[in-house]
Amino acid sequence: MKYTVLMGALLGLVILFISAQANASEGGPELKHPNISMDRKTLQKGVEVFTEICMGCHSAKYITYRELMDYPEIGLSREAVDELRGENALLTGLITELSPEDAKVSYGKVPPDLSVITRSRAGPDYVYSLMLGFGHDPDGRIPDGHYNTYFPGRNIAMPDPLSWLDHDQEDEADLKEQARTVSSFLAFIAEPHQLQRQAIGRWVILFLVLLSIVLYALKREVWKDIKH
Amino acid sequence: MIERMLNSDLAKWLDDRSKIVQMTRAHLTDYPTPKNLNYMWSFGSLALTVLILQILSGIFLSMFYKPSAVATIGGYSVAFDSVERIMRDINFGWLIRYMHAVGASAFFFVIYLHLGRGMYYGSYKKPRELLWVIGVVILLIMQGSAFFGYLLPWGQMSYWGAIVITNLFGSIPVVGDFILQLLRGGFGVGDPTINRFFSLHFLLPLVLVAIVVIHIHALHTVHSNNPEGIDISKKDTIPFHPYFTVKDALGVGIFLTIYAYFVFFNPTGWGLFIEPDNFSPANGFQTPSHIAPVWYLTPWYSILRAFPDKLIGVMAMGLSLGLLFLIPWLDRGTVRSARYRPMYRKLVVLFFIAVLVLGYCGHSAPTEALKLIGRIATAVYFAFFILLPFVSKHEKTLPVPKEI
């Protein structure tokens, strides 16, 4: 019994250590932490920001126009989707008009597809911070519009999409909201079933805890026969 | 109820033609098991549980996964696209994918505890040497299978991990280049590689099932060890059913609860089970800032990195795994359980700590401090094997009980 407790405690410590390590940032400035939410209003606003601003250069090929209607969390109307997709079929992904060749010429690199971007970087908080991270280089080396506090190396090829640099104070709240909603949208499309996953998970864990309690009672009962 | 089933007419008919009832009694229901086993003995049945989960989830994933590195728009590949299709379009595909990814890590977690039990309680000592050897073979096959599997999503970590590890094999003298070409199927890691890795990833677990059967056969020939490490008489054994079926079922229940927590609420395991870089599609022209194998391979990777010479590093890594086979013969003592071997106990606990430290170092970016710590831990790791013959021959053991 003592051993089990000791082992369990040790294991718990190891796990705590691991999670603390994993959650610690890899270095670089402390990220901003917006309220990422996946309610319909936020996600629909995020679609707007994405299609109007980001899709100028970026694609999100794993999300189709049809899914903007079909996923209940987004639930755009047929008319809204028809407006967004123009000539594109319902089942096409959100693909930008900017060809990789043209992008290379204009920006030096191809803008990455954003379908799973919040899973491959430090999450939606990083995207949010990046949007609002455009500033002036204190060393004066990196030109305005490319200096970003949060981008590794500080020199980002992407031009300030929300025009955050030197924005008017009165626009600040609106720009922050655009960044928040588009980060939430990207977090959602990175894993569209996450809300279902958590909902089902609650029931599964409940069931397994119940099962384990019953099995424990059964074990104790059966082992009454044995002197141990 | 089990008794009624085993005594039924149908069971007798089947038994006359296959000995199925006899075998069930001998190896499952009536199988004599020491009555003093603690919960550290649950990890074998847990490992079997995870193996079944992995094969089940793996077979279903392979209905939808496509092992092709052919490029698709956005810098992705057919393979990456197929995994995203599983995550988005296949009904419950996301669940099956997460079960498989979490299951891989769960498998190693369970197996390391299983090995640790063996090392602590002397379950490798006579007459269980062969059982231990078969177990180490299982570990190696698991590592191979996991390595092949990690390539399949064709993310950045998949690709670069494969480049690094196949390069390692390439550094073996004489046969290195040949093995490299065999593994890669071409000059670099590409479409031929992913296709054959998929085939091998499917094959190895099935080979594993056969070896697990042999492992259990070897176990049942010599019967289980116990925490006291002593040979016990028949009177101190109890039938496997209902005592250990129920106890193992409890172990499975608790395990599944923890497993389900990860699958449903933390499927990437804080980035340890599915690394963030693997959500970026493989890019042969851009190495990620930080390449490390998945956590369960990091201790061996750390040993590799501890040596500046590439060939020596590879040999050291191979040796670190190969020495595991020799433990039953390096240990010259007569007492099995570390409960009664205070000197050995310190040595083996140091070994466990060294493995944990090596794992941490292997996962992190190599700073000067961590490099030093990694080298010290490597030294401790090998010191275990070097000191074992001496410690076991000359240690003062505590008096071992005659019976439990």
Added chain:
Amino acid sequence: MADNTVDSKRRNFLWGVASGLGAVGAAGVAVPFVSSMMPAADTLAASTTEFDLSSLVPGQLVVIAWQGKPVFVVHRTPGILKRLTGYEHKLKDPESHADPRVEATWMKTSEQRLTRSIKPEYLVLNAACTHLGCIPLFKPSPGRAEWGDSVPADWPGGWHCPCHGSLYDLAGRVIDGSPAPFNLYTVPYKYLADTKILIG
């Protein structure tokens, strides 16, 4: 020491509950796996096809894909529609009753049953010959002027299957003497707008 009867009862109860929960759990695990083998979301999304009828000129036929299968869409002229009667005795199944697949829930009026379409001008039918599945050739003009001997002298206009010679009229009804047993099968469709249909 608890007496044995109570122990047995408790023990059996616990065995029962544990086994029951175990069975429920096993069934629960089976559900996602079996479900994964049912058509995926993207497959289902592709299970309907939209078509814009205004793209067809009068008299034109197109063959479009629905669920991967070919479907005829014809913009029939008033002339064609007038020619659909007068030869019922030459048809195997003029009223489309012979098989569930040759009729449809939208055949509500006798006109719809005759023209085998919701609106008379636009015909939407499964393009597979009901004999062995070849796609018949569209030969809309009556008589032999355009088609020569490939069609009978009293050809009303319609389809001629090149594989084994089955003949259908311009409502897809099979003509006597054809190896094909049934009229061309219907497909489920409805109008989304005046000239837009949704098949499936």
